[in-house]
Amino acid sequence: MTDIIKKHVDRRGVIKGGMASILATGIMPSILTSPAYAADYLNAPTGKTVTLGFNVPQSGAYADEGADELRGYQLAVEHLNGGGDGGMLNTMTPKSLKGNGILGRKVEFVTGDTQTKSDAARASAKRMIEKDGAIMITGGSSSGVAIATQSLCQEAGVIFMAGLTHSNDTTGKDKRANGFRHFFNAYMSGAALAPVLEKAYGKERKAYHLTADYTWGWTQEASIAQATEAIGWKTVKKVRTPLGAGDFSQYITPVLNSGADVLVLNHYGKDMVNSLTQAVQFGLRDKQVNGKDFVIVVPLYSRLMAQGAGKNVEGIFGSTNWHWSLKDAGSQAFVKSFGQKYGFPPSQAAHTVYCQTLLYADACERAGTHNPCGVAEALEGFKFSGMGNGDTLYRAADHQCFKDVLVVEGNDKSTSKFDLLKVVQVVPAKQVTYAPDNPMFKGGELGKCNPGKA
Amino acid sequence: MSKKDLSVEYSTILIFALAILTMPIWLSPIGAGYPDLLQKFVIYGIFAVGFNILFGLTGYLSFGHAAFLGIGSYATVWSFKLLGMNVIPAVIFSIILAGSFAALIGYITLRRSGIYFSILTLAFAQMCYNLAYSVLTPITNGETGLRVLKTDPRIFDHLFGRGQVDGPLLTDLFGIHMTGYPGFYFCAILLIITYYIAMRIKRSPFGMMLKAIKSNQTRMNYTGFNTRPYLQTAFIISGMYAGLAGSLLAITDPLAGAERMQWTASGEVVLMTILGGVGTSLGPVLGAGLIKYFENIFSSYNDNTLHAALSFMPDWLNDVLTIIISPFVGSGWHLTLGALFMIIIIFLPGGIMEGMGRIIQIFKPNKPGGSTKTASQG
Numbered sequence: 001m002t003d004i005i006k007k008h009v010d011r012r013g014v015i016k017g018g019m020a021s022i023l024a025t026g027i028m029p030s031i032l033t034s035p036a037y038a039a040d041y042l043n044a045p046t047g048k049t050v051t052l053g054f055n056v057p058q059s060g061a062y063a064d065e066g067a068d069e070l071r072g073y074q075l076a077v078e079h080l081n082g083g084g085d086g087g088m089l090n091t092m093t094p095k096s097l098k099g100n101g102i103l104g105r106k107v108e109f110v111t112g113d114t115q116t117k118s119d120a121a122r123a124s125a126k127r128m129i130e131k132d133g134a135i136m137i138t139g140g141s142s143s144g145v146a147i148a149t150q151s152l153c154q155e156a157g158v159i160f161m162a163g164l165t166h167s168n169d170t171t172g173k174d175k176r177a178n179g180f181r182h183f184f185n186a187y188m189s190g191a192a193l194a195p196v197l198e199k200a201y202g203k204e205r206k207a208y209h210l211t212a213d214y215t216w217g218w219t220q221e222a223s224i225a226q227a228t229e230a231i232g233w234k235t236v237k238k239v240r241t242p243l244g245a246g247d248f249s250q251y252i253t254p255v256l257n258s259g260a261d262v263l264v265l266n267h268y269g270k271d272m273v274n275s276l277t278q279a280v281q282f283g284l285r286d287k288q289v290n291g292k293d294f295v296i297v298v299p300l301y302s303r304l305m306a307q308g309a310g311k312n313v314e315g316i317f318g319s320t321n322w323h324w325s326l327k328d329a330g331s332q333a334f335v336k337s338f339g340q341k342y343g344f345p346p347s348q349a350a351h352t353v354y355c356q357t358l359l360y361a362d363a364c365e366r367a368g369t370h371n372p373c374g375v376a377e378a379l380e381g382f383k384f385s386g387m388g389n390g391d392t393l394y395r396a397a398d399h400q401c402f403k404d405v406l407v408v409e410g411n412d413k414s415t416s417k418f419d420l421l422k423v424v425q426v427v428p429a430k431q432v433t434y435a436p437d438n439p440m441f442k443g444g445e446l447g448k449c450n451p452g453k454a
Numbered sequence: 455m456s457k458k459d460l461s462v463e464y465s466t467i468l469i470f471a472l473a474i475l476t477m478p479i480w481l482s483p484i485g486a487g488y489p490d491l492l493q494k495f496v497i498y499g500i501f502a503v504g505f506n507i508l509f510g511l512t513g514y515l516s517f518g519h520a521a522f523l524g525i526g527s528y529a530t531v532w533s534f535k536l537l538g539m540n541v542i543p544a545v546i547f548s549i550i551l552a553g554s555f556a557a558l559i560g561y562i563t564l565r566r567s568g569i570y571f572s573i574l575t576l577a578f579a580q581m582c583y584n585l586a587y588s589v590l591t592p593i594t595n596g597e598t599g600l601r602v603l604k605t606d607p608r609i610f611d612h613l614f615g616r617g618q619v620d621g622p623l624l625t626d627l628f629g630i631h632m633t634g635y636p637g638f639y640f641c642a643i644l645l646i647i648t649y650y651i652a653m654r655i656k657r658s659p660f661g662m663m664l665k666a667i668k669s670n671q672t673r674m675n676y677t678g679f680n681t682r683p684y685l686q687t688a689f690i691i692s693g694m695y696a697g698l699a700g701s702l703l704a705i706t707d708p709l710a711g712a713e714r715m716q717w718t719a720s721g722e723v724v725l726m727t728i729l730g731g732v733g734t735s736l737g738p739v740l741g742a743g744l745i746k747y748f749e750n751i752f753s754s755y756n757d758n759t760l761h762a763a764l765s766f767m768p769d770w771l772n773d774v775l776t777i778i779i780s781p782f783v784g785s786g787w788h789l790t791l792g793a794l795f796m797i798i799i800i801f802l803p804g805g806i807m808e809g810m811g812r813i814i815q816i817f818k819p820n821k822p823g824g825s826t827k828t829a830s831q832g
Contacts, residue, residue, distance in 0.1 A: 058753075058785035113753045113785050118599045118711040120749075126490035126707075127750055130634075144598045148709060151601060155624070155633075169598075213588050214597030240588060243597055445604075 041371045042157040042452020043133045050105040050370065052077070052357070053112065053128030055139035055149060056163065060116030061244040062141035062269040064304045065349045069139060069163055070111065071342055072350030076357035079337070080107045087337040088358060091330040091386035096365035103364055110134060116141065116244070118148035125149050129156050135370050136161060136360055138353060141269070142243075143167030143216035150179035157452025159372045161356040164349045166268075166300055168219035171400035172441035177449040178372055180379055180399045182359065183352045184432070186220035187440055189299045189319040190227030192405040192427035196317060201262070201295060203232035208260035210251055210275060212267050213240040220266045223440065224299050228264075236260040241267075241275075248275040252282050261289040263296045272298060273308035280312040301408055303347045306420035313410030313420060320406045322351045322388050323423055331388040345418050355387050359394075373449040390429065397436035399446065402429050463653065470736070471646045478635065485751055489634045490706075494746045496638065496645040497702045502726045502738030503645075503652050504695020508688050509724070510733035511661060513668035517572045517720050518559070518579030522552040522693040524586060524715030526700025528593070531600045531710045534625065538610035539602070541627050541640070541705050545698065552697020553690050560689035564682060567671065579720050586712040599711035625705050637706040644702065645739075648695060653735050655691070664688055729798060731807030740806050748791045755783035 045051070054073045057066035079087045082099040089097055101107050110132040112124030121140065128134035137153050138161035140146035146165035153160035154176040162170055162181040166189070171181050207228055211217040217240070225235045236258050241251050252275070255263055263284060267275050279285075279296060287294040298305075301318030324335045324345035334354065338346040346354075359379065367374035380396035389403035408421040434441070473480075474496065481487040486495075505519050526548040533544035563574040586594040594600055602623050625632040632640055655661050663684050666674055674681050704710050713719070726745050731737025757780055764772045782790045802808045 059788075063785075110754060110759075111756045111784070113787075117713045118597075118709060119713060122707055122709065123490060123494065123750060124754070127488065127754060130490050131485065131488035148599055148601075148711075151709075152707075242587060447604075 040451070041373075043129065043135045045105055045133075045135060045370060048105055049108045050102050051128075051132055051134045052107060052109045052360075053125065053132065053134030053137040053139075054109055054353075055112045055114055055121060055125050055128065055137055057116045057141045057145070058113040061271055062116050062164075064308070065141040065164055065269055065302065065347070066114075066139075068304060068347045068350045069141065069353045071338070072346060072352075072354040073109065073138070073357060075338055075341060075350075076354045077107050077109055078341075080357070080361050084341070085337050086333075088330050088334050088354070088387055091333050092358065092362070092384060093386045094384065095362060097358070097362050098365070102361045103368070103370070107361070114140065114142075114145050114149075116145060118145055121145040121149050122152050125152055126156075129153075129158055134158065136375075138356055138360070139163045140165055141349065142214070143170055143219075144214045146170055147174045147215060150174070150176050154178045154447070154450055157372060157450040159360065159375050161353075161360050163353045163356065165216070166220065167216035168223065168440050169215050169444075171398045172219070173444035174215075175398050175444050175446055177376060177399075177446045180356070180359075180376075180394065182356045182401045184319075184321050184403070184405050185400065186216070186223040186299070187434055187438070188405050188432040189220065190223035191432045191434075192407050192425075193224070193297070193299060193317065193319050194227040194231050196407045196425060197228065197233075197297065198231040200317065201292075204290075205233045205262050205292075206236045206260045206290065207233050207262040207264050207297075208236050208255050208258055209238040209264045209266060210248070210255075211238060211240050212243050212271055214243055216268070217243075217266045219440065220299055221264075224264055224266070224297075226440075233262070241271075244271065246274060248278050249282070251275075252279050252284070255279075255284065256287060256289070256294075259289070261292050261294055263294070265296060265298045266300075267298075268300055268302075269305065270308070272300075272305050276309045276312050276316075301421060302349065303345075303418065303421060304349070306410060307417060314412040316410045317424070318408055320408050320421070321348045323348065323406055323408060323421060324351075324418070325421075325423060326388060326406075328386075328388060328390070330386040334388065351388060358387070359384070372451045376449045390426075392429070395436070397446075398441065402433050404429050405432050459657075463657075467646070467650050467653065470649060474642050474646055475639070477642070478638070484747075486747055489638050491746065491750050492638045493641055493702075493706045494750070495743045496641040497699050497706070498723075498726065498742035498746055499739040500641075500645050500648050500702065501696055501699035501723055502730070502742040503649055503735070504692045504699070505723045506727050506733070506735075506738045507652055507655060507664075507695065508692035509727055510738070511656065511664035511668060512685060512688055514564075514567065514685065514689075515572045515724065516563075516575040516689075516692070517717065517724065518575035518577075518582075519692070519696050519723050520715050520717070520719035521559070521579040521582040522556060522696035523700035523703070523719065524582065524710070524712065525555050526552045526697035527704040527710035527714055528586070528600060528700075529697070530701040530704035531602060531708060532593075534602045534608070534623075534704075534708055535606040536609065538608045538612075538614075538616075539623060539625050540610065541625050541632055544625075544705060545701050548697045548701035548704075549694045552700065553694040556690045556693025556697075557686070560686050560693070564685050564689060576717060576720070579715060580717060583712060583715040583717070586715055594710070594712060597712060599709050602708045623708070625708055632705050633707075641702050641706065644698065648698065649735070649739070652695075656735060660684065660687070725795065729795060729805055731805030734805070734807040737805050737807040744806070745791065748787055748794075752783050752787040752790060753785065756780075 056069045057063055078084045079089050081101050110128050114121035125137050136159045140149055141164045143165040146162050150160045160179040166185055168186050209221050211221040265275050284294050296316050298316055298318040301320045306313045335345055363375045363378035364370055367378040379394050382394045385391045392401050392403035394401050405427045406423050407425045409424050411420050411422045414420050477492055478487050509515055529548040529551040530544040533547045537543050559578050630636050667681050671681055726741035727738045730741025760776045764775050
């Protein structure tokens with residue numbers, strides 16, 4: 001027994017010594033070679049190339065949007081490197097881009113799958129930052145994911161150019177100094193949509209909300225409720241549904257017995273396709289309630305969703321960031337080069353990420369550096385036009401773009417499977433602008449820009 | 455325990471520790487030598503080692519272990535929010551909370567065995583998931599996930615004058631930030647400690663009892679043993695391991711999301727354990743590493759990277775191969791993992807450890823039974 005104890009102590013000593021030597025040999029080299037210590041900002045490009053990270057959902061409820069985002073990104077990279085016909089590079093004003101990459105460095109990219117989950121998105125973004133040396137992360141087709149990735153980029157010290165994220169919180173209470181959003185938000189949808197709804201359906205309406213249960217759904221529900229209540233509508237009930245539910249029949253059946261005559265679907269992607277299709281199949285739109293025709297409103301529309309829902313979208317109002325049928329030079333140039341490359345028109349998702357990539361590159365050129373602090377400064381308060389939404393401002397106070405918003409309606413006379421939405425009204429930026437301290441956006445602060453460890 | 459066994463044990467743990475701590479070096483060539491993935495390797499290693507204490511030793515297949523992972527994460531983030539950014543209270547708090555939940559859930563579910571036990575644990579985990587996802591939104595922040603905010607109380611941080619942070623809030627161990635490589639080494643040391651504990655549990659009389667439950671519980675009961683306390687203890691220990699893993703996930707990245715508790719996450723740890731080798735000590739760690747490698751590296755391949763990787767071939771062959779391979783990488787990584795899983799289950803029911811045992815046996819043809827022996831020692 002004593003023998004064993006003695007041995008025990010001896011071996012423990014051996015292990016301790018072993019550990020110490022492992023720590024000495026194992027940790028030291030990796031600290032010294034850590035890329036964070038190589039320059040005055042994280043992932044500073046040293047060679048002839050610069051790497052961007054495109055983090056989009058390739059599986060889950062928003063996979064279709066993710067696939068189109070990736071197409072938009074690839075087109076943007078092609079144009080930045082001087083390939084193709086240049087697209088919006090020819091229409092954007094003011095412009096510092098030269099078509100030779102960013103600051104003379106060829107643009108390369110890495111991709112990742114966010115799986116529409118915050119965990120997976122952050123793991124994927126971390127891989128891009130830590131392993132691939134990405135200097136900017138962009139993407140996200142869910143506000144939950146976008147907010148999670150945005151705060152990661154703030155902590156790590158790279159720029160985050162938000163893709164498809166419509167929640168007020170992204171540039172509201174969860175805004176970050178390193179994050180920028182080109183896409184419009186739920187408040188803007190409400191502000192743009194309410195006058196059109198008032199004109200079409202009158203002041204005496206009772207609305208029933210079905211809402212995707214996460215940050216985007218919550219803020220859109222609040223925004224639409226506020227905007228419609230301002231025109232005299234009543235909100236009967238707000239029901240939350242889990243993201244990616246698939247079957248919404250249990251949520252739709254109670255709608256008719258609630259006394260509501262409007263159904264507001266705060267859903268997006270495959271969720272919206274499913275809930276709208278089921279609502280139509282249940283015959284909601286053929287019913288009469290309170291002596292009025294029952295109507296459905298989908299506040300956030302996209303062409304991809306309209307394509308999924310097919311004929312069910314006819315006559316349904318909604319808002320959208322951009323649509324390919326716009327006739328301005330920027331939109332036309334983008335639709336032309338996208339169509340030539342892929343054979344069909346781009347969605348609003350492809351448009352916003354394309355713009356974001358160009359805007360980032362342009363800001364680098366103007367700042368003369370990739371340093372996130374320099375880039376952020378160049379983007380703040382930047383006024384530009386020729387990118388499809390008229391005159392646009394990147395507001396410094398919250399890093400949100402202010403531009404025209406489209407109110408659209410499901411097209412009942414569609415000529416092709418892409419011609420499913422028609423633009424009812426282009427709502428000017430002034431009408432959807434709000435003060436940075438609007439109650440719906442309160443509670444957050446940008447903080448200081450973080451260039452990564454110096 | 456004989457002297458020889460002890461020396462085998464020490465050399466095993468020494469080799470294991472060496473292998474884990476040098477991971478940044480030997481995993482770089484295959485593109486996995488970056489902190490985030492290394493952290494995931496060791497954290498899910500801990501999760502799988504703990505799961506193996508229950509599933510590998512007693513044969514009770516829990517389909518709800520992700521619930522403890524999630525509880526550990528939420529407990530850690532709340533500890534950051536309330537107490538401060540130091541990781542020590544967070545870890546302790548998480549292990550205790552996950553352990554008490556395991557005691558409660560185990561007390562109810564362990565009344566049944568076999569498939570009924572699995573279904574019960576699955577039901578509990580889904581309940582936890584749904585609670586976290588929508589009902590308990592004030593505590594868990596729902597789908598958006600729970601994060602540390604600058605406005606949080608963080609009592610101890612303010613007490614020691616570290617309340618005002620200029621940059622982002624980072625978790626720390628007495629001044630060392632738990633991100634990047636320091637975070638990895640923190641997790642790695644915990645993996646080595648917990649691995650050693652699991653190894654000792656397996657060889658203890660308690661471990662023998664668990665293995666006896668696996669081989670024939672009815673006979674155990676007839677000979678007068680009450681097996682419930684043993685099962686309950688194994689369940690709690692395993693839940694505490696999961697809580698620790700969940701805590702480490704939140705320490706290296708201070709965000710806790712409900713999807714961590716979903717049944718797919720519970721299924722993942724079952725896959726890890728089976729892929730590596732059920733009942734072996736090392737197997738679950740290998741399985742965890744393999745699955746995380748697939749999830750992070752294979753999913754990042756796109757057509758461009760494939761073209762670049764195959765650029766040494768003639769152009770036409772490059773194009774053809776890219777078309778053939780591309781459905782299996784990128785968003786198709788699940789497909790590859792599924793195929794690999796099937797192949798391993800059909801040809802190597804004992805997982806990777808059985809495969810390694812067979813290879814060792816080829817080189818030692820004269821020693822009978824080498825396969826099972828190596829497996830049980832590893």
